Amino acid sequence: MNIHEYQAKALFEKFGVAVPKGVAVQTAEEFAGALAQLDGAGGYMVKSQIHAGGRGKGTFTDGFKGGVKFSPTKEKAIDNAKAMLGNTLVTAQTGEAGRKVQTIYFTEAANLGKRPDGRDDEYYLAILLDRATSCPVIVASTEGGMEIEHVAHHTPEKIFKVQVDPAVGLQAFQARQIAFALGFSGELFKQCVTLVTKLYQFYWEKDCAMVEVNPLLVTKEGKLLALDAKVSFDDNALFRHPDVVALRDLNEEDAKEIEASKFGLSYIALDGNIACLVNGAGLAMSTMDIIQHFGGSPANFLDVGGGATKDQVTAAFKIILGDANVKGILVNIFGGIMDCNVIATGIIEAVKETGLKLPLVVRLEGNNVEAGKATLAASGLTIVSGDSMADAAQKIVKLVNAK
Amino acid sequence: MSILVKEDTRILVQGITGDFGARHARLSLDYGSQVVAGVTPGKGGQVFEHAGKKVPIFNTVAEAARQTGATVSAIFVPPPFAADAILECFDADLDLAVAITEGIPVRDMVRAKRAMAGRRTRLIGPNCPGLVTPGRGEKSSGGCRIGIAPGYIHKRGNVGVVSRSGTLTYEAVWQLTCRGKGQSTCVGIGGDPVNGTSHLDVIKLFNDDPETEAIIMIGEIGGNAEVEAARWIKAHCKKPVAGFIAGATAPAGRRMGHAGAVIGGAEDTAAAKIKIFQECGISVAATPSDMADALLRIWKG
Numbered sequence: 001m002n003i004h005e006y007q008a009k010a011l012f013e014k015f016g017v018a019v020p021k022g023v024a025v026q027t028a029e030e031f032a033g034a035l036a037q038l039d040g041a042g043g044y045m046v047k048s049q050i051h052a053g054g055r056g057k058g059t060f061t062d063g064f065k066g067g068v069k070f071s072p073t074k075e076k077a078i079d080n081a082k083a084m085l086g087n088t089l090v091t092a093q094t095g096e097a098g099r100k101v102q103t104i105y106f107t108e109a110a111n112l113g114k115r116p117d118g119r120d121d122e123y124y125l126a127i128l129l130d131r132a133t134s135c136p137v138i139v140a141s142t143e144g145g146m147e148i149e150h151v152a153h154h155t156p157e158k159i160f161k162v163q164v165d166p167a168v169g170l171q172a173f174q175a176r177q178i179a180f181a182l183g184f185s186g187e188l189f190k191q192c193v194t195l196v197t198k199l200y201q202f203y204w205e206k207d208c209a210m211v212e213v214n215p216l217l218v219t220k221e222g223k224l225l226a227l228d229a230k231v232s233f234d235d236n237a238l239f240r241h242p243d244v245v246a247l248r249d250l251n252e253e254d255a256k257e258i259e260a261s262k263f264g265l266s267y268i269a270l271d272g273n274i275a276c277l278v279n280g281a282g283l284a285m286s287t288m289d290i291i292q293h294f295g296g297s298p299a300n301f302l303d304v305g306g307g308a309t310k311d312q313v314t315a316a317f318k319i320i321l322g323d324a325n326v327k328g329i330l331v332n333i334f335g336g337i338m339d340c341n342v343i344a345t346g347i348i349e350a351v352k353e354t355g356l357k358l359p360l361v362v363r364l365e366g367n368n369v370e371a372g373k374a375t376l377a378a379s380g381l382t383i384v385s386g387d388s389m390a391d392a393a394q395k396i397v398k399l400v401n402a403k
Numbered sequence: 404m405s406i407l408v409k410e411d412t413r414i415l416v417q418g419i420t421g422d423f424g425a426r427h428a429r430l431s432l433d434y435g436s437q438v439v440a441g442v443t444p445g446k447g448g449q450v451f452e453h454a455g456k457k458v459p460i461f462n463t464v465a466e467a468a469r470q471t472g473a474t475v476s477a478i479f480v481p482p483p484f485a486a487d488a489i490l491e492c493f494d495a496d497l498d499l500a501v502a503i504t505e506g507i508p509v510r511d512m513v514r515a516k517r518a519m520a521g522r523r524t525r526l527i528g529p530n531c532p533g534l535v536t537p538g539r540g541e542k543s544s545g546g547c548r549i550g551i552a553p554g555y556i557h558k559r560g561n562v563g564v565v566s567r568s569g570t571l572t573y574e575a576v577w578q579l580t581c582r583g584k585g586q587s588t589c590v591g592i593g594g595d596p597v598n599g600t601s602h603l604d605v606i607k608l609f610n611d612d613p614e615t616e617a618i619i620m621i622g623e624i625g626g627n628a629e630v631e632a633a634r635w636i637k638a639h640c641k642k643p644v645a646g647f648i649a650g651a652t653a654p655a656g657r658r659m660g661h662a663g664a665v666i667g668g669a670e671d672t673a674a675a676k677i678k679i680f681q682e683c684g685i686s687v688a689a690t691p692s693d694m695a696d697a698l699l700r701i702w703k704g
Contacts, residue, residue: 129509131626134516134597166510166517207510235658237508239483268657281594281661282568282623286649286691289673293690298652301659334570334577336553337430365577366553389574390692 001233003247004049006105008229015202017195019226022107024049028085031078034106042109043070044077048084049103050094051252053230058091060084061098067091070109077106102251110225113218122215122227123182124148125196127203136164138200140178144215170200191224199226206244207237256319263315264305272297273327274400275320277313279304279334287332290389296397299326310346317354328359328400330392333366340364340372348379359399360384363392405536405588406563406608406615407499407525408475408547412536415440415473417480417488419451419460424479427503427551429453431477434554435538435545440467442476464488465495475499477533477549485529486511489599493522501549502529502599512597519599526599530661532569532591543585550591552576560585562698563609565602566621567594567661571649571691575619578695584704587615594661596625602632610640617643617702619694620685623661624650625671630679637683645698647688648676 006024013019022045023034038044048055048067055067060083067089071077081104090098113121122144130137140160143151152159160181162174172193179192195216203211212230219225238245250258260267266281270288274296278284281303288298300320304312313331320326333343347362363386364372376383384399386392414431418424419441431438432453440459441451447462461467464476476497480488485504492500507529519526527534533550537543537557548554556573558580566572572591579586590605592598602620609615618640622629629648636644651673653659670676680687688697 129513129596131596131628134513136513166513204510207508209509234509236482236506237510240508268654268659270652270654278570280568280570281659282566282571282621282649283574283691285623285653285659286571286647288652289649290690290692292652301653334573336556336570336573337551366556366573388692390690393690 001235001238001244001248002051002252003231003233004051004103004249005047005229006049006103007247008231009226011202011206011231012199012226012229016198017202017226018191018224019229020045020107020110022105024103024105026103028082031081031104032074035074035077038106038108040074040108042111043072044074045069045107045109046071046077046080046084047105047107048089048101049105050089050099050101051249052091052093052099054091054093055089058089058094061088061090067101081106099252110217110227111220113220113222120145121218123217124151124214125199125216126210126212126214127200127208128210130163133163135166136200136203138162138164138170138174138178138196140182142182144217148214164200169204170197187222188218188224195224195226206241207234208232209234256322260302260315260319263312265312265316265319266301266303266305267319268301269323270298270300271325272299273325274330274396275299275302275323275326275328276330276332277302277304277316277320278332283332283334287330287389287393290393291330291397294390294393294397296393296400299323310349313346314350314353317350317356321354321356326358327403328396329356329361330396331360331362332389332392333364335364335366335369335372337367339367340369341375344372344375347383348376348381351381351383359396361386361392361396361399363387363389404612404614406605406612407527407534407588407590408536408549410536410538410545410547411437412475412547413437413439413471413473414547414549415442415464415467415471415476417442417464417476417478417491419443419458419479420446421479421481425451427477427479428458430554431548432456434548435540436548439471440473442467464491464497468495468497473497475549476501478502478504478528480504482506482508486515489515489526489529490518493519493524497524499525499527500599501527501531501533502593503531503533503550504528505530507595509597512595516597516599527590528593528598530595531593531598532572534588534590536588537586552589552591556580557589558585560587561614561616561704562586563605563612563615563618564589564621565605565609565618566591567623568621568649571621574691575621575647575694578692579619582695582699584695584699587612601628603628603635606632606636606640610642615642616704617698618645619698620644620646621694622646622648622676624648624653624659624673624676627670629676630670633680633683633685636685643686643698643702645686645688645694645701646680647691647694647697648673648680649691
């Protein structure tokens with residue numbers, strides 16, 4: 001689960017991680033009041049809140065440029081905020097459709113420190129799971145303010161990693177290693193050790209999937225601040241963090257994916273025209289692959305899990321049919337333990353209930369499969385049967401392309 | 404031989420009184436597997452009955468193992484309590500803990516995996532279909548079925564199968580069985596980012612197992628476990644290996660059902676993994692329908 005920058009920073013503050021002072025609002029009427037709470041001596045930052053990166057370089061659909069703007073005065077900040085709120089921001093990560101900005105985050109503009117070479121004094125810090133070792137890893141770099149993938153590719157020697165032993169947690173010497181690696185000394189060294197320690201505490205206690213601070217910044221006054229914050233949480237651990245669940249913003253999620261989750265379905269929309277309905281995540285992924293292999297284009301990932309009951313199949317069909325691009329459906333069920341005849345009956349009822357008119361190919365395999373196929377054949381519905389995954393995929397691609 | 408479990412392996416089931424655990428305990432008993440104990444804290448002394456068989460229930464894993472000689476646990480405990488169940492297996496010095504549970508918090512697994520270091524117990528899973536060593540009876544009955552895989556699709560034989568995914572494993576097994584090729588052991592290592600046993604761990608066991616003559620390795624996007632295994636295969640594996648990678652069409656950054664199936668970087672993609680498989684001499688299945696045939700192209704059985 002992802003949260004907004006302003007929510008992440010509120011959590012940072014709670015854990016003692018320094019951030020620029022800011023106020024988030026959802027309506028234009030609140031703009032002036034929000035700005036009145038901030039010290040505007042150095043100007044303000046006006047930041048669109050969406051769950052996607054690249055906001056600063058993004059463009060709104062009405063042509064307004066920049067989802068993050070420096071504004072020297074209150075008046076300019078309000079103008080910028082008015083241009084952003086309710087507008088749709090397109091960034092490198094949002095796709096063409098973009099995201100509607102429903103929250104504006106005003107912060108005090110930090111007074112950026114400079115390095116001897118004149119560059120902004122920006123750093124990178126992230127905490128995530130290292131899958132190779134199954135341990136948390138802290139990633140730090142002196143090259144802040146740019147994409148870490150870029151740094152990793154061009155100057156890998158500028159990336160410093162510390163692996164945390166989960167049995168004992170982050171140790172003081174490890175926080176010091178990071179502060180030394182980033183080149184800090186004196187007061188800033190102490191600030192960095194504290195910040196890394198607090199940030200790790202937040203990552204671990206709140207079951208984060210990832211915490212990323214880019215940039216981490218040194219101000220002219222010699223203060224270390226998390227200028228941006230990107231936080232995501234482990235979905236599996238949400239049950240023990242109701243305070244985190246409360247931060248969920250459904251506006252940022254696909255309505256069909258939310259609907260699917262209510263029925264225990266795992267659904268992800270793609271941009272093709274052949275929908276699929278499959279049991280099991282691995283089989284669902286490879287069903288998408290085989291559609292593409294035979295010249296089609298998958299419209300979604302949809303895993304009905306181990307069950308595939310009539311209610312689930314009906315809900316799945318409704319969700320699939322909500323996508324106007326869909327021109328045909330492939331159902332692929334390996335009914336290892338489930339009775340294929342029960343599944344076939346469920347499919348027929350779902351077709352009738354949804355009034356399905358699109359081509360439908362069903363591939364059933366497993367327990368009691370002959371009875372299941374007979375039930376489909378006797379239904380009087382135009383359901384095409386596929387004998388294998390390859391056969392079924394070729395049939396649906398042919399049917400959709402023939403239209 | 405086979406790997407990890409044999410026909411006579413004695414199994415205990417943690418969570419045998421829950422719907423999910425009970426259902427699959429019954430199916431394992433029907434398959435002829437030696438389910439000898441159940442564990443549900445607070446229900447010690449009760450008995451789980453199915454088809455004339457009586458399985459005693461214990462309060463703790465240690466007690467169940469001591470009283471019945473069980474060496475392997477199948478864990479069907481709900482996610483908030485599953486890591487605790489896994490740790491209890493380590494404490495009881497079982498040979499093997501097989502965690503079927505889906506949805507265990509990553510932090511819990513990070514701690515459990517750390518606690519596994521230096522212990523004799525091996526963990527398979529979590530979020531896995533379990534493992535099957537097929538039996539020699541009708542429809543492979545009499546084998547050792549731990550977890551949720553359908554037993555009847557198997558056939559006793561010489562192909563080792565390792566995969567993250569359940570239904571994709573069944574697909575491969577069924578293709579083999581339909582072509583008359585049986586399996587030594589089929590292992591589902593699970594779809595989570597932190598798991599107890601990797602592709603490589605299982606490949607090494609297959610390589611050392613005299614009964615296993617050939618291997619099918621099924622992987623997916625995310626992480627580098629498949630790549631690590633492929634490189635080892637190239638350098639050390641004496642047996643023919645066929646492979647398949649799911650997720651060629653998956654968009655980057657999205658979790659594709661399995662918590663571990665997320666493309667993070669360039670090395671995580673299906674295309675990158677397939678290329679490395681090919682470089683390592685693995686016969687790559689072009690589609691999931693081609694998994695058994697990809698093996699049979701390089702191994703005549």
